[in-house]
Amino acid sequence: MNKIVILALLYFACIHAVPQRMVLPRLPASVILSGKYQLIPEDKIVGGKEVVPNSLPFQxxxxxxxxxxxxxxxxxxxxxxxxxxxxxxxxxxxxxxxxxxxxxxxxxxxxxxxxxxxxxxxxxxxxxxxxxxxxxxxxxxxxxxxxxxxxxxxxxKPINMPPATWEFDPPAGIVATVSGWGTTSSGGSISNVLLSVDIPIISDDACNAIYTDESEPKPKAIYESMLCAGGPNGNVDSCQGDSGGPFFIGTGTNAIQLGVVSWGRGCATGHYPGVYTQISYFLxxxxxxxx
Missing domain, CATH: 2.40.10.10 (Trypsin-like serine proteases)
Structure with missing residues (x-):
């Protein structure tokens, strides 16, 4: 994928969203129940749809x-x-x-x-x-x-890493994709098929303001090596069972990974965005x- 197309993907479709979620990793309930993590309300790739089989060959x-x-x-x-x-x-x-x-x-x-x-x-x-x-x-x-x-x-097929020249945070409003087999309803089971959903990125400052609000029972800071994304009214998100999966732009062999599914507060439950490990900091x- 040439540089112009890559940049076009990055700046495509700005969506203004101030995404609204108990803070834990996005592991499935079976792992949480093993005693390593406290059980929290399950959810899913929220608002997503089944992908064409093997169209995300890096997953x-x-x-x-x-x-x-x-x-x-x-x-x-x-x-x-x-x-x-x-x-x-x-x-x-x-x-x-x-x-x-x-x-x-x-x-x-x-x-x-x-x-x-x-x-x-x-x-x-x-x-x-x-x-x-x-x-x-x-x-x-x-x-x-x-x-x-x-x-x-x-x-x-392997996924592409961001070029070393991308020494910046993906701009707020850029729409990227997250995929996984996370659960598909609250308290439900994992999805049997691979799902994906498109989610707009929000700025680190906006995300940090949400998660460190003084009214939060357990404030948790957003660091520069993290990336946040969430939809309007919390209607799209990643969740339990999706941990470790890719957050990316493009598709197929042209996909470029921006983040790794990491954590969030609940799932798609209002203004709390999902938080991802930002790949560009770890190249x-x-x-x-x-x-």
């Missing part, structure tokens, strides 16, 4: 193995190359045995086998050394696969640690 499903040996959806993630997956640190934090994870590329319907899935074991995990669970700063991690993905097939760390 992966990060799955956890239960005590009975069954794998189930835990987080999203994105392909960086045949050996490395980009994810959120909170999705893998505290896990000593990486064999409980598997990465599934080419996934669309979690309950139907298409034959395009690549089920890959995890060899190792690298969390950002400065990840702070309390503040959610540096909520980013790399997952290393035990064997390389086959990226010659249309259903599994050096990502590039230095690719396998």
């Amino acid at each position: 992966i499903s990060l799955q956890r193995k239960s005590a009975s040996g069954i794998f189930s959806q835990s987080c999203g993630g994105s392909i960086l190359n045949e050996n490395t997956i980009l994810d959120a640190a909170h999705c893998v934090d505290g896990v000593a045995d990486v064999s409980i994870f598997r990465v599934v590329a080419g996934e669309h319907d979690l309950f139907q086998v298409s034959g395009l899935e690549q089920n890959m074991d995890v060899n190792n995990i690298l969390m950002h050394p400065d990840y702070n669970k309390k503040t959610s700063e540096n909520d980013i991690a790399l997952i290393y696969l035990a064997a390389p993905l086959d990226l010659s097939v249309p259903s599994a 050096d760390w990502i590039n230095e640690n690719l396998h």
